[in-house]
Amino acid sequence: xxxxVAIKIGGNAFENSDSSTEASSPIRNQQSEIRNEKGLxxxxxxxxxxxxxxxxxxxxxxxxxxxxxxAANREPVFVDGMRLTTSDDMExxxxxxxxxxxxxxxxxxxxxxxxxxxxxGKTSGLFIVEPLRRNGRDMGLVGRIVRVNPEPxxxxxxxxxxxxxxxxxxxxQGQSYNVNADSAAAAIAGATACTDLIYFTDVPGVRxxxxxxxxxxxxxxxxxxxxxxxxxxxxxxxESAFEALSGGVGQVxxxxxxxxxxxxxxxAEKPSIGTTIHL
Numbered sequence: 462x463x464x465x466v467a468i469k470i471g472g473n474a475f476e477n478s479d480s481s482t483e484a485s486s487p488i489r490n491q492q493s494e495i496r497n498e499k500g501l502x503x504x505x506x507x508x509x510x511x512x513x514x515x516x517x518x519x520x521x522x523x524x525x526x527x528x529x530x531x532a533a534n535r536e537p538v539f540v541d542g543m544r545l546t547t548s549d550d551m552e553x554x555x556x557x558x559x560x561x562x563x564x565x566x567x568x569x570x571x572x573x574x575x576x577x578x579x580x581x582g583k584t585s586g587l588f589i590v591e592p593l594r595r596n597g598r599d600m601g602l603v604g605r606i607v608r609v610n611p612e613p614x615x616x617x618x619x620x621x622x623x624x625x626x627x628x629x630x631x632x633x634q635g636q637s638y639n640v641n642a643d644s645a646a647a648a649i650a651g652a653t654a655c656t657d658l659i660y661f662t663d664v665p666g667v668r669x670x671x672x673x674x675x676x677x678x679x680x681x682x683x684x685x686x687x688x689x690x691x692x693x694x695x696x697x698x699x700e701s702a703f704e705a706l707s708g709g710v711g712q713v714x715x716x717x718x719x720x721x722x723x724x725x726x727x728x729a730e731k732p733s734i735g736t737t738i739h740l
Contacts, residue, residue: 465618465655466728467517467710469646470504470566470718471662498569500718505573507724508623514728515618517649518570518577519626521642522562529553540595542694546602546639554639559583559627567625577623582606582630582640585613588648590630590638604630604638606645609652618653643701651708658705659714659727660698666716666736667691667699677738679703702738713738 508516523544527537530553538545546554559581567579582588590604617624628645630638643660650658666673667682669690677685682699685691691699702713714727716735726734 463513463515464657464728465515465517465653466511467519467646467650467653467655467658469519469521469642469658469660471521471523471642471660501566501569502573503721503723504718505570505575507721508570508575510721511724511728516623517614517618517626517653517655518566518623519628519642519646519649520558520562520566521628522558525562526554526557529557539694540598540600542697543593543595543600543603543641544639545598545600548602551602551637551639555629555637559629563625563627570623570625575623576621577625578617579625579627580613580617581627582645583637586610586631587613587626588628588630588640588645590632590640592632592638602636602638604632604640606630606640606648609648611649611652614649614653641697641701643698644704647701647705647708647710647713650705650710654709655705656711657714657728658702658710658712659716659724660702661718662698662715664695664715664717665734667695667738674736675732677736679706679738679740682738699738706738706740711739 530537530550533553535550563579563581567577570577587610588606589608591607593600593603593605614624626645626649628640628642630640632638646658667677669685682691686696686699698715705713714732714735714737716727719734726732
């Protein structure tokens with residue numbers, strides 16, 4: 462039986478590939494750092510090499526959203542690492558995530574031999590959301606997932622395809638909401654009984670000072686948040702990790718992409734890179 466793994470990639474996920482600097486540098490024109498052709502080719506080859514695993518890919522795109530908003534003379538606002546999204550912003554957010562980035566990633570993976578299909582949280586009611594408040598603050602059209610319909614994902618997996626998921630979702634009335642991609646990855650990982658959830662980001666793992674912590678229990682992580690050792694955007698990522706673990710995911714990993722062997726390192730019995738969070 463195949464093991465099932467959810468992967469979340471952020472805008473700078475492939476910035477530290479162990480390939481040569483020139484070959485692995487992100488495209489630096491008007492495109493997002495997520496559009497790293499070398500990194501996505503490596504990811505495609507890594508996925509193809511894991512014959513005993515099924516993969517679900519969830520993507521963000523915060524850097525490109527921020528650029529698009531600034532181009533429209535709207536300055537991005539964040540609360541504890543989460544983007545406040547106004548009704549005026551939402552059209553841009555959906556365009557960037559569900560059309561531009563989602564389409565580009567799916568096309569890049571397909572070009573490198575991975576059978577995949579792009580979709581969003583709005584596809585067949587995959588995610589139903591309600592408004593999210595952060596520390597009592599209204600976040601606008603930012604959604605909290607309250608119901609998951611995993612069937613669109615499970616159908617693709619049964620057909621041998623890799624789902625490529627934009628986190629944009631909707632409420633019961635069909636209003637689009639911006640959903641944090643880390644939260645979306647946690648929700649779909651739990652709903653589809655994934656053994657592992659991997660967050661690829663631009664840092665090597667969870668740090669305590671200069672040290673990267675190889676293992677953390679949920680309680681240890683909560684203590685580090687309380688001590689403000691973990692702060693900023695990593696707080697939201699850790700909260701998503703807690704959600705995934707409480708939803709039945711076996712392990713959550715946080716770290717950098719380091720070339721085509723990265724998945725082997727994370728999915729080993731004893732992961733050799735990054736930080737692994739467990740109950």
